[in-house]
Amino acid sequence: xxxxxxxxxxxxxxxxxxxxxxxxxxxxxxxxxxxxxxxxxxxxxxxxxxxxxxxxxxxxxxxxxxxxx
Amino acid sequence: xxxxxxxxxxxxxxxxxxxxxxxxxxxxxxxxxxxxxxxxxxxxxxxxxxxxxxxxxxxxxxxxxxxxxxxxxxxxxxxxxxxxxxxxxxxxxxxxxxxxxxxxxxxxxxxxxxxxxxxxxxxxxxxxxxxxxxxxxxxxxxxxxxxxxxxxxxxxxxxxxxxxxxxxxxxxxxxxxxxxxxxxxxxxxxxxxxxxxxxxxxxxxxxxx
Numbered sequence: 099x100x101x102x103x104x105x106x107x108x109x110x111x112x113x114x115x116x117x118x119x120x121x122x123x124x125x126x127x128x129x130x131x132x133x134x135x136x137x138x139x140x141x142x143x144x145x146x147x148x149x150x151x152x153x154x155x156x157x158x159x160x161x162x163x164x165x166x167x
Numbered sequence: 168x169x170x171x172x173x174x175x176x177x178x179x180x181x182x183x184x185x186x187x188x189x190x191x192x193x194x195x196x197x198x199x200x201x202x203x204x205x206x207x208x209x210x211x212x213x214x215x216x217x218x219x220x221x222x223x224x225x226x227x228x229x230x231x232x233x234x235x236x237x238x239x240x241x242x243x244x245x246x247x248x249x250x251x252x253x254x255x256x257x258x259x260x261x262x263x264x265x266x267x268x269x270x271x272x273x274x275x276x277x278x279x280x281x282x283x284x285x286x287x288x289x290x291x292x293x294x295x296x297x298x299x300x301x302x303x304x305x306x307x308x309x310x311x312x313x314x315x316x317x318x319x320x321x322x323x324x325x326x327x328x329x330x331x332x333x334x335x336x337x338x339x340x341x342x343x344x345x346x347x348x349x350x351x352x353x354x355x356x357x358x359x360x361x362x363x364x365x366x367x368x369x370x371x372x373x374x375x376x
Binding site: 125129137138139140 | 370371374375376
């Protein structure tokens, strides 16, 4: 069971690069990369807020809960 | 990357550690030279040696303590002291020389790794695996130093104190236990575990976006 981050999917849908998102939300590329690769241990509400605003999406579009098979 | 200047206390400790390490290096070289001279029989039996007596002595000496314009009669009853050999036999000087070499080498190594730790802290890398390993190494090193000192004291006690006779002074069997070294080792070991928790928190903080 794990929460996975669909940031790459949302970026593709919005046709936005990680660099552009980084500039838009003011989060470093390395931190966004950690988030994209699912290596992050936690995400702040302020970060989620900024990303949702930049990508015009809901938190549910970015985060997904998957059961183990 | 923005570098944060380390606090004055850390910079002072780092500077003082460097100074101590430099002085210890000189002492270490001097002890090596001393050992070489000992083993080449340079001093012969004429060595004037002052060495710490591994046991306390009991004696009775009356004296006067002048305090708050009053004279208080006191007695001196026990003390740790040094022993002076007029013509030290080489088998004793050689043992003392080797013990000095081991202790100075051990202390130098511990101060050298402590310098690495303080350098890391000074540069802002506080909660790291490297620092945890250094702290544990310091703790184990201090324990090793304590064991060596303890054994050395027992041997010195056997060789010197057991066979020492003075008319008015009684040699006690009270050997200093140097428990301060053990306590410092324990503190460092606990600190290493605190740093382990710190590292976990640091990693969690670093991975919080």
